[in-house]
Amino acid sequence: MLRIAVPNKGSLADTASEMLQEAGYTGRRDPKDLHVIDPVNEVEFFYLRPKDIATYVGSGALDVGITGRDLLLDARMPGAKEMEALGFGESTFRFAAPPGSFGSVEDLEGVRVATAYPGLVDGFLDERGVAVDLVPLDGAVESAVRLGVADAVADVVSTGTTLKQAGLEIFGPVILQSEAVLIEAPNEADGTQTLVRRLRGVMVARRFVLIDYDLPANLIDAAVAIAPGVESPTISPLRDPTWVAVRVMSPRKDVNQVMDALYAIGARAILVTAIHNARL
Numbered sequence: 001m002l003r004i005a006v007p008n009k010g011s012l013a014d015t016a017s018e019m020l021q022e023a024g025y026t027g028r029r030d031p032k033d034l035h036v037i038d039p040v041n042e043v044e045f046f047y048l049r050p051k052d053i054a055t056y057v058g059s060g061a062l063d064v065g066i067t068g069r070d071l072l073l074d075a076r077m078p079g080a081k082e083m084e085a086l087g088f089g090e091s092t093f094r095f096a097a098p099p100g101s102f103g104s105v106e107d108l109e110g111v112r113v114a115t116a117y118p119g120l121v122d123g124f125l126d127e128r129g130v131a132v133d134l135v136p137l138d139g140a141v142e143s144a145v146r147l148g149v150a151d152a153v154a155d156v157v158s159t160g161t162t163l164k165q166a167g168l169e170i171f172g173p174v175i176l177q178s179e180a181v182l183i184e185a186p187n188e189a190d191g192t193q194t195l196v197r198r199l200r201g202v203m204v205a206r207r208f209v210l211i212d213y214d215l216p217a218n219l220i221d222a223a224v225a226i227a228p229g230v231e232s233p234t235i236s237p238l239r240d241p242t243w244v245a246v247r248v249m250s251p252r253k254d255v256n257q258v259m260d261a262l263y264a265i266g267a268r269a270i271l272v273t274a275i276h277n278a279r280l
Contacts, residue, residue, distance in 0.1 A: 001037070001044045002191035005056055005065030008034065008047035012180050015088045016066040020045075022205070022277065023198035042191060054080045054183060063189035070156075070178040074119040079186045084196055086180040087203050093120070093175035096168040097152035098145060105172045108132050108152060114144035115154040124175050142166040197279065205275040208249045213262055213270040217244045226261045230280060249275075 006020065006027070007013040017027050026038040027045055036045045046062060051074075053067040058077025065080075068089055072080060095105065095113075102108060105128055114135040115121045125132060135150045142163055144150035157163065160170060182199060184192060208230075215223050223246060224233060233248040246267075250258050259270050 001042050002064065002189055002195065003044050003046065003062045004195070005046050005048050005053040005062045005067070007050040007053065007066060010050045012050055012066065012068060012089045016086075016180065019066075019086065019088075019199060019202050022202045023195070024277075025198075043195075051075070057183050057185050060185045060187065062185065064182060064184045064192055064195065066180060066182055068178050069181050070117060070120055070176055072181060072183055073123060073176065074117040076119045076123065080183045081186075082181045083184050083192075084182040084199065086182060086199065087206070089178070089180035091156045091178045092158070093117070093154060093178065094157045094170045095152055095154050095172045095175065096142070096157070096163045096170050098167055099169045102152060102171050105130055111151040112149070113152050113154055114141050114150035116141055117154070120176060121154045142168060198277075200280075201278045204278040204280055207252055208275055208278070209252050209255055210247060210273040210275060211250050211255065211258065211262075211270065212245065212247050212273070213267040214238065214243055215246055215262075215267045217242055219266050220244065220246075222265050223262060223267060226265070227258050 007016055020027055025041050025043060028036045028047060034047045038045065048056060050067055051071055053065040054072045054075035054077050056062045057065040058075065058080030060079060066086065069082065070091065070093065072082060109130055109132070111132055112135050113121065113132045114137050116137055116139060118134045118136045122134060135144060137144060141153045141155040143166060144153055145168060146166060153168065154175060157170060163170065182196065211227060220235065227233070227248045227250050229248040233246050236245045238245055255272055262270055
């Protein structure tokens with residue numbers, strides 16, 4: 001059986017479980033369950049702390065897992081490698097300090113830097129030849145400077161409001177652009193590629209919709225220029241030989257603009273349908 005590690009809590013947990021369910025796997029029904037077997041798909045799910053998943057997978061104890069890229073790099077487990085970005089759980093890591101304290105990463109040489117991701121930050125600074133005194137914290141990193149335990153911080157940044165409220169400003173380059181990723185152990189297990197294909201199908205279904213519409217046949221080229229599809233639209237004749245029916249996949253985020261543009265050139269009966277899964 002394929003052994004899959006899944007976050008048991010935190011920001012990645014719900015979406016990871018939803019993706020696996022949409023991919024056809026049977027996960028846990030009780031949030032207290034830490035081990036679930038799906039005999040139909042020949043997989044076992046292990047629900048673990050997100051920070052531990054890279055360790056279990058990198059050691060070979062489990063075959064694959066869903067975790068954050070930040071947590072993968074922070075674990076510094078050479079046996080665990082990223083297979084596929086999963087398109088959710090995005091976050092950005094930056095340095096921050098009181099205004100005017102530091103102008104670049106190199107200015108951090110020898111100072112105290114607080115972070116909840118010491119492995120990630122240490123690896124980033126090692127690549128640039130900068131040695132700092134890392135102060136590992138579990139949370140509330142932005143308070144470390146005010147409380148006198150650090151001179152700068154390295155933390156997740158969304159709008160930067162929390163850092164500003166703590167009297168800090170961002171400086172230096174982006175440490176990491178993170179998101180949820182599928183990781184695998186050193187040796188690929190049976191069923192891994194099936195899992196990857198299924199998850200890719202879920203991601204396609206989340207990014208695209210199907211658009212169906214009727215169109216005067218002489219406007220096909222104009223319509224295809226607006227919505228070219230993944231490969232090419234499906235075009236079918238209608239009873240009226242001067243009209244055709246068109247079906248095309250289109251990015252979900254652009255669907256209203258595409259519908260407006262198609263209507264403007266003469267398309268009618270424009271319908272949008274969600275895609276539940278796909279294989280491309």
